[in-house]
Amino acid sequence: MPDQPPAADPYAIVPTFWERQSEWVAAGVVLVLTAVLAVVSFPPYKIPEAAYAMLVPGIFWAYTRPRFKVYAWTMVAAQAVAWTLILGWLHHVTWFGLILLGPVVGAWIGLWYLAAWWTLPRMLGRPTMVRLPALLGLAGVWVLIEWTRTWFLGGFPWLPLAASQWQRASILQVASYTGAYGVSFVLVAVNIGFGAYAHRLFREGETGLRKRSQEFFLAMFLLLVCLSIHVQEAFNRVRYTVPVARVGFVQPYIPQDVKWDPAKGPGILAVLQQTTQAAAATRPDLILWPEATTPWAVKGDANARAFVESLAQTAKVPLLIGSVAVENPHAANEQWYNGAFVVDPAFGLQSTYYAKRHLVPFGEYVPVRPVLGWITKFVPIGEDFATGLDSSPLVVPLHRGALTFGPLIFYEDIYPALARASALAGSDVLVVLTNNAWFGEGGAAYQHAANSVLRAVETRRPVLRDGNGGWSGWIDEFGSIRATLVNGDGTIYFRGTKTLNVTRDARWVGRYSFYTAHGDWFVAVCAALAVFGFALLKVGVRSPE
Template sequence: MRHPVFQSVLAGAMLAAAFPKAEVAGLAWVAPGLMAVAVLGCSPRRAFWAGFWGGLVYWAISLYWLLLIPVAFWPVVGWLALCAYLALYHGVWTWACLRMLPGTGPVSQGEPGWAWDRGLARLLTLPRLTRMAWMVAAAVGWVGLEMIRARLLTGFPWNLLGVSQYTLLPLVQLAKVTGVYGLSFVMVWTSLALVVAAAGMARFPGRRGWLTGELLVPAAVVAVVWLWGARECYRHLSAPSAPVVRLALLQPAVPQTLIWDSREDEARLRRLVRLSQEALRSRPDLLVWPEAASPGFLRFDSNVWHAVSGLARASNVWMVVGSDDAEATGTGEVAYYNSAFLISSEGVIKNRYAKRHLVMFGEYAPLARWLPFLKRLLPVGEGFKPGAEAVHFEWPLTAAGGAKVRAAMLICFEDVMAGLVRRSVAADTDLILNLTNDGWFRESAAQYQHAANAVFRAVETGRPLVRCTNNGRTCWVDELGRLREMESHGGGEPPSIYAEGWHVAAVPLPPQGGAALTFYHRHGDWFGWACVGATAGLLGWSYWPRVGRWKARNGSQN
């Protein structure tokens, strides 16, 4: 496995295994280092392609569930196109790693051995401080590219490297300060130090100091982060008990093919009402239906509206219902929205939230105004319009007379978008409520990956996150990032995250006046943007000698 492409592909496969479902999280502390070292001694072009193929393997394995979307042909095309696009970032990273390391350009073909092996030998002969600075620069570059990926072309911040550690609560607390990007930085830095130190001990067994050199500083940083995070966990766990809000969360597990089949609308509605009646025995403060649970348009389908409003009145319960919605525009056209409605115990609509971040080619077709045929690729007809603003739903807390619960609303994959969630949460927000439908991807790793990504939104904002899914991890996440256990009903024995059922979440509320805002919530992606700027500066600096030589050569010719 000494060929750079083979080693990079191996690293990509290891990286994929670090995420759910395999979830061998330790592999994420090794894979980036293997991928970077694989291209040492290569030409810049070969370094890019080695990283690209490693990235392609990583994304092809991680996103296999896109092939399960129940639409003919297009899921395969979309899967290949998306994986190839995302693999470009890995190619750019391995190219940048090579570009930022002095003294390890491409080796000549006449030198014996494999190119990457000879390049590694050159790396190990560089001064230790130079090697350590390169590791930090490579980690900065990784985060810079994650930041760009999370924003370019509407953004795809799925499975950022730090997400793989979502179960390690002390490390996860770093997201309160830097967002998930800080954890990605520490992991890449440590990975490079591990691989270089291991290579140094193997190549020069008589020399000592590799572990206390390259590894000492990143290991100390990891230890400090862990101890600080453990302290944060202890402070949270030792806090006095708080009043709780009880939410009954329905998981109807309706297959996506039936959601698109209008002939099944009546059966879907009966299933939802039956589950609701079972869940209402737990006497919740709020009954929640997931994304697009309501068959048809809640406001305009009389059968659906009578069933929902009648259920709210008869049970004296407030409800949040996911449903499509429509409004007439000023031009006489109709705009469609993926929405959530707040319904009072009197059966009256009190508020509506329209999803703001839509999924490209899932909910809208880009450039459809100029290329109308693209709408034919959509599984949802004409497609949706994005909502205009963040919305909070408020409902009374039964156990505390007059008190109200205030929830920031999200729909679908919006709980993966760190910036959007941060803008949705205010100082007086009690919790975040996300309605989603992972039934598009049948019984796959998508449901587990989605929940793992969402964990960091609770930590970053310091607010509990409640997730109500049609099919997936219906759960709630506390401020530490713990996926909390709930009362679960239905789903079979043993319970399955894919099965029909309902759950009761008892979520502690912040103290009166609101919980303190985290550093990340106040300052946003300061760390990520600093890495973007530093990466641009480092790459520009690496080209400066070449520019100087070009000027000198052209000046002498003139």
């Protein structure tokens, strides 16, 4: 007679549906919370405090030792969803690029959670002097991932975690020593501190003084260090404020569907003339135009050059403009550059100009053209643009004397190394000329401006931003947004002009910040912390029960 299956125990406790599906319920809750917190941490949302808890759901879950595949897929999926939403403005240019780039960036950032899954359960029961270095090492891993985003596959370091705090200058000042990486490091440490404290309260069942979490205390200490630097730097700042210039910002807001249409060229010039004359009427020392403003190249097209020179002469004000340079026109070695130019009212277009150093793939050039030559650029002028190699500033003659401006064109301000090189080359002021009108009136302009705030603090240089339609304004060397161009309806997206009185802190005139002088030293420290924390967890002993 075949074996009969054992009879069911009528007294056995039958797990509920939620108990049987607890792992998947946890995965769903963590995925949603992580994605939502990540999205609202960054602009255009105004909830930067969410960045202090953005990682907590995944951290708390990792402490409970979920299965690796479930955890890994959940956290990578959460980041992929979040970054597809964060970069949603990209659909104005390319849906394919959004669908590809969002998940790739999210997955790359999501790799951090794999380190968290390995590290956090191994911290339980370990001595304090093992757990705290492990925490620092895990924060260091986040910094290493952000650093690789600056160069891997050409680099796209859009919105590091530090950018979530672009309107909270009090925590940003450490960036003048460590770069923005230091701010991200502290934010990750705070997230781990909150996660560790939550686990101690709700999972470990500790009572009394044993509820205390040393991880939380370390995170609060790091946060207080950031705040103390702010207090030191901000104290009596008004005493050191000196004027720089009255700067007129021109926002022509030229629609992208007409920008490169030759038939629309005269109309674009009329807009530039009208807005520039309006700016000149406010008696500025300098007038800014955004990126690639003119419909023809000011260097390479005689009519375009004559137009800007005549306009500067009529306005009696120097112009610092974004336009295009064509070297060796109509020759076999013709080269196009996306550049920044100075037009002097007395001497005309300066012979020296700035050429953009980091080009946009598929926008200004097609990478690996022998393979991908069938793909066309979405900027429909010329062939592939050439890459600039020089970070030397532009010298602009002003009423108070010559001033040096370090241009950054379009998204060059998301690269810390480019802004640092401009500061090292002698720039008194960084100026970002951009054309964010490609990306509609969503969050792109605000997200882009957040990166400029980080560059201001890192280099201790004021940053002037002039966009085709927004975000335009002035950020001081401490990352405080001193002015933003808005119209009567309170929107940054408009055609018009405004003149601002720009100042700077005399203590930083002709002086390099620690980060400018020493570069990415903190990245090396984070690598050492990650290795040290890993080693301690591999060979360390647990605390006695």
